[in-house]
Amino acid sequence: xxxxxxxDISGRHRHNSRYLMVCAAVSLSIAGGHVKQIHDVNIKPFxxxxxxxxxxxxxxxxxxxxxxxxxxxxxxxxxxxxQSEWLSNSMFTASFKYPESLSERMGIEIAHHISLSSRNxxxxxRSWEPIKDNL
Amino acid sequence: xxxxxxxxxxxxxxxxxxxxRKLAELRELARAGNYNVVQEVIQTRYPDRQYQIGKxxxxxxxxxxxxxxxxKIIFYNPLSVTQVYNLSEMCKCEVIDKFQLILEIFASRATxxxxxxxxxxxRLEYExxxxxxxxxxxxxxERPGFMGLxxxxxxxxxxxxxxxxxxxxxxxxGQRDSESLRGYRHSEGFSLLSLAGYTNAGKSTLFRTLVDExxxxxxxxxxxxxxxxxxxxxxxxxxxxxxxxxxxxxxxHFLVDAFRSTLEDVFRADIxxxxxxISEPVxxxxxxxxxxxxxxWEQLEKATIITAINKADRLFPEELSSRLKSIAYLAPNPxxxxxxxxxxxxxxxxxxxSHLPEWKRFTLELPMSGESMSAVSWLFEExxxxxxxxxxxxxxxxxxxxxxxxxxxxxxxxxxxx
Numbered sequence: 188x189x190x191x192x193x194x195d196i197s198g199r200h201r202h203n204s205r206y207l208m209v210c211a212a213v214s215l216s217i218a219g220g221h222v223k224q225i226h227d228v229n230i231k232p233f234x235x236x237x238x239x240x241x242x243x244x245x246x247x248x249x250x251x252x253x254x255x256x257x258x259x260x261x262x263x264x265x266x267x268x269x270q271s272e273w274l275s276n277s278m279f280t281a282s283f284k285y286p287e288s289l290s291e292r293m294g295i296e297i298a299h300h301i302s303l304s305s306r307n308x309x310x311x312x313r314s315w316e317p318i319k320d321n322l
Numbered sequence: 323x324x325x326x327x328x329x330x331x332x333x334x335x336x337x338x339x340x341x342x343r344k345l346a347e348l349r350e351l352a353r354a355g356n357y358n359v360v361q362e363v364i365q366t367r368y369p370d371r372q373y374q375i376g377k378x379x380x381x382x383x384x385x386x387x388x389x390x391x392x393x394k395i396i397f398y399n400p401l402s403v404t405q406v407y408n409l410s411e412m413c414k415c416e417v418i419d420k421f422q423l424i425l426e427i428f429a430s431r432a433t434x435x436x437x438x439x440x441x442x443x444x445r446l447e448y449e450x451x452x453x454x455x456x457x458x459x460x461x462x463x464e465r466p467g468f469m470g471l472x473x474x475x476x477x478x479x480x481x482x483x484x485x486x487x488x489x490x491x492x493x494x495x496g497q498r499d500s501e502s503l504r505g506y507r508h509s510e511g512f513s514l515l516s517l518a519g520y521t522n523a524g525k526s527t528l529f530r531t532l533v534d535e536x537x538x539x540x541x542x543x544x545x546x547x548x549x550x551x552x553x554x555x556x557x558x559x560x561x562x563x564x565x566x567x568x569x570x571x572x573x574x575h576f577l578v579d580a581f582r583s584t585l586e587d588v589f590r591a592d593i594x595x596x597x598x599x600i601s602e603p604v605x606x607x608x609x610x611x612x613x614x615x616x617x618x619w620e621q622l623e624k625a626t627i628i629t630a631i632n633k634a635d636r637l638f639p640e641e642l643s644s645r646l647k648s649i650a651y652l653a654p655n656p657x658x659x660x661x662x663x664x665x666x667x668x669x670x671x672x673x674x675x676s677h678l679p680e681w682k683r684f685t686l687e688l689p690m691s692g693e694s695m696s697a698v699s700w701l702f703e704e705x706x707x708x709x710x711x712x713x714x715x716x717x718x719x720x721x722x723x724x725x726x727x728x729x730x731x732x733x734x735x736x737x738x739x740x
Binding site for chain 2: 189217218219220221287288289290291292
C-alpha cells in the first residue's frame with residue numbers, strides 16, 4: 188500500500204479577462220488496482236491576469252499540498268505542459284511523478300472532480316443560498 | 323529468408339539501454355516478418371527532412387545495400403513519403419519503416435476474413451495521408467495533359483477513402499454480431515475471461531496450459547492475431563477464456579483503431595488476466611505495465627484485473643521477490659505463475675474463482691416425478707450440484723447463478739403444489 192497526493196487544477200482558461208483557477212490535492216492510500224483510503228483533501232483558489240506558466244503551476248501545487256502527508260505528488264502530464272518527468276520532478280521540493288497505475292489515475296480523477304465542482308461553486312453566485320428568507 | 327538492413331536514428335541524449343531495447347524490438351519484428359538481419363546501421367542525430375538520417379549516412383547505407391544486396395532496408399523511425407522516395411532512389415532497394423513492417427507481419431498472419439479486413443483497413447489508413455504525394459512522386463516525370471498530373475491524384479485519394487469507409491461498414495456489422503454473441507454467452511451463465519499483455523509475454527502459452535490445448539505458440543511477436551476462445555473450467559464453473567493480440571510499444575493510432583474490435587474482447591471481459599514477463603528488466607516491466615494500465619483506463623468498463631506474473635521459473639526466488647516488490651503498485655491481484663512448468667496455475671484458478679460473479683447456494687426439494695427428473699438434469703447442466711438424495715422426494719444441494727435460482731425455486735413451488 189502506497190500513500191500519494193493526487194493533484195488537479197481546474198480553470199486554466201480565460202474567464203472575464205482573468206484566470207480563475209482552483210487546485211485540489213487529495214492525500215490517499217492506494218493498492219494495485221484501487222484506492223484504499225482518502226486521508227485528506229486541500230482546495231486552494233488562485234487568480235492571475237496572465238496564463239499560468241510551468242513555474243506558476245508548480246507553485247500552485249506546492250502551496251496546495253502544504254501540510255499534507257504523502258510520499259509522492261502525482262499529477263497529469265498535461266498539467267505540466269507535457270514536459271519530461273525528470274524535469275518536472277526536479278522543479279518540486281517533494282518527490283513528483285506522472286500517473287502510471289489505474290489507482291493513481293483514479294486518485295487524479297477524484298482530485299479533478301473536487302477542483303472542478305469547487306470552482307463551479309465559487310464562480311456561481313446563485314449557489315450561495317440563504318438559510319432564511321430575511322438573509 | 324530474405325536479407326534486410328536495419329537502420330535506427332537515435333535521439334541525442336536519449337538513454338543507451340532504451341535505444342538498445344528499441345533496436346532489439348525491431349530485430350524481433352524483422353524475425354517475425356521472416357527476414358534475416360545482415361547489417362545494422364545506427365546514427366545519433368536530429369531528423370533530416372530529406373533522408374531521416376544524415377545524407378552522408380544515407381550514402382553509407384546505399385554502399386552497404388550495393389555490396390550486401392538486401393531485399394529491404396527497414397528503418398526504426400517513421401518515414402515520410404519523400405524520405406522513402408529519396409532513400410529508395412539512392413539505395414536502389416525497397417525502404418520501409420517499422421509500421422510498414424508491422425503491417426506486413428499482420429498481413430502474413432491474418433487468416434480469417436475479419437483479420438484480413440482489419441489489416442487492409444490499417445494499410446489504407448496508413449496510406450491515406452500519403453496518397454497524393456505517392457501519385458505525384460510517381461508521375462513526376464510525366465508531362466501535363468491527358469492522364470497526367472491533377473485529376474489522377476485526387477481520384478486515387480478518393481478511391482482509398484471509399485475503400486476505408488466500405489471496410490469500416492463491414493467491420494461494424496461483424497462487431498454487432500460479436501456483441502450479440504457476447505450477450506448470449508453472458509445470458510447462458512458464462513463468465514468471460516481475457517488474456518491481455520505485451521507481445522511475447524507468454525499469453526498463448528498460458529492459454530494453452532490453462533485450456534490444455536495446442537494453440538499456436540512461438541517465441542515470436544504477433545503469433546496471435548485473431549482472438550481464440552475456449553471453455554475453461556474454474557473449480558466447477560464454466561468460463562470462456564479468450565486469447566488476444568498483444569500490445570506493442572508506440573503502436574500508432576491507425577493500428578490500434580484497426581484492431582479495436584480484436585481488443586474489444588479484452589475490454590468487455592468480466593476478468594482480465596494481465597500477463598507480465600517477469601524475467602525482463604524491472605524498468606521495462608514497469609513501463610509495459612504502465613502502458614497496459616493506460617490502455618485499460620481509457621477503455622475499460624467494469625472488469626477485475628488479475629496480474630499473472632509469468633516466466634517465474636527463469637528467476638531465483640530472491641530476485642523474484644525483489645522484483646515483485648518493485649512492481650507491486652502496478653500489479654493488482656498478483657499471482658506468480660509459470661505457464662511452461664504449470665507452477666502457480668491452481669492459485670491462479672482460485673483467485674479467478676474468487677472474482678467470478680457470485681452464485682447462490684441453495685437446497686431444493688422436488689417430488690419424485692418425470693418433470694422433477696428433467697429439472698435435475700437441467701440443474702446439472704446449469705450449475706454445480708454438490709449432492710442429490712433420491713428418497714421419497716429428491717433433495718438437492720445446488721450452487722447456481724441468480725436466474726437459475728429463481729427458476730428452480732418457482733419450479734419447486736409449482737411441482738410441490740400438485
